[in-house]
Amino acid sequence: MQSLRYRLVEFFIVFVLIPISFVLEFQLWVKLTMGLLGFVYVVYVLLKVENNKFKIRQHINWTQFWQRTFIKLFAVAIITSVYMYVLDNKNLFIVIKSKPMLWVAILFIYSVFSVYPQELVYRTFFFQRYESLFRSNALFVLVNAALFSLAHIFFRNALVMILTFVGGILFALTFRKTKSTLLVSIEHAIYGCWLFTVGMGEMLGFPS
Numbered sequence: 001m002q003s004l005r006y007r008l009v010e011f012f013i014v015f016v017l018i019p020i021s022f023v024l025e026f027q028l029w030v031k032l033t034m035g036l037l038g039f040v041y042v043v044y045v046l047l048k049v050e051n052n053k054f055k056i057r058q059h060i061n062w063t064q065f066w067q068r069t070f071i072k073l074f075a076v077a078i079i080t081s082v083y084m085y086v087l088d089n090k091n092l093f094i095v096i097k098s099k100p101m102l103w104v105a106i107l108f109i110y111s112v113f114s115v116y117p118q119e120l121v122y123r124t125f126f127f128q129r130y131e132s133l134f135r136s137n138a139l140f141v142l143v144n145a146a147l148f149s150l151a152h153i154f155f156r157n158a159l160v161m162i163l164t165f166v167g168g169i170l171f172a173l174t175f176r177k178t179k180s181t182l183l184v185s186i187e188h189a190i191y192g193c194w195l196f197t198v199g200m201g202e203m204l205g206f207p208s
Contacts (some may be wrong), residue, residue: 002049004133005127007130007133010129011129011130011144013038014038014041014042014121015126015147015150015151016021016147016150018035018038019147019150019151019153019154020150020153021034022034022035022153022154023153023154025132027165036105039117039120039121041119042121043120045118045125045129046124046125046128050125050128050129052124052128054181056180056182057178057179057180057182060115060178060180060182060183064187065178065183067185068174069186069187069190072170072187072191073190073191074092074099075192076191076194077194077198080194080195080198080200081198083104084198084199084200086113088199091199091200091202092198092199093197093198093199094199095196095197095199095201095206096197097187102198103196103206106196106201106206106207107193107196107197110192110193110196110206111185111192114188114192115185115188115189115192116181116185118148118151119171119175119181119184119185119188120181121145121149122168122171123144123172123181123184124152124175124177124181126144126147127144127175127176127179137176140172141169141172141176142169144168144172145165145166145167145168145169145172146165146168147159147168148164148167148168148171148172149162149164149165149168149185150163152164155201155203155204155205159203159205160203162194163204165187167191170187171184171187171188171189174187
């Protein structure tokens with residue numbers, strides 16, 4: 001295990017410096033390179049330092065997971081549907097109504113190539129590297145959610161920051177309970193796919 005100083009510097013670079021740098025005006029390839037290098041570093045540390053085997057956890061309580069997830073999804077669906085109906089009615093379910101094939105393709109690409117890497121970084125890596133540094137579990141979850149929200153600052157949208165902060169809390173609680181990257185990725189994908197489906201995808205960077 002690296003020293004506390006090393007992990008604090010790592011924390012600042014990966015979770016503060018790199019996300020904030022994406023807001024600055026410089027070439028896209030530089031941003032993509034920084035993001036890719038950061039992700040490669042995270043995977044390296046998980047494999048070589050934390051000795052993570054990337055195996056599906058045994059004895060997962062799938063029934064409990066699905067029950068909890070769909071209860072939360074129901075609440076999310078009600079709130080976001082009302083929001084879209086009142087404030088942005090013209091875009092309510094617009095993609096699934098006008099471009100169903102694009103809808104299917106984006107759900108797959110998003111779930112596999114966006115959600116899972118995010119959860120590796122913000123839950124698996126974050127929890128294994130920094131949970132022991134916090135005495136308060138509540139504070140740890142809030143910090144995790146705040147940094148997950150910060151990762152979306154390049155959208156320059158207050159609503160996106162709020163949504164990702166709330167989502168970050170939900171995902172952190174799920175990971176803390178299950179210690180499963182697979183389960184938290186499924187939950188993340190479900191909520192993200194719903195936001196795209198209900199018509200909120202454009203502000204979250206989904207093609208429409």
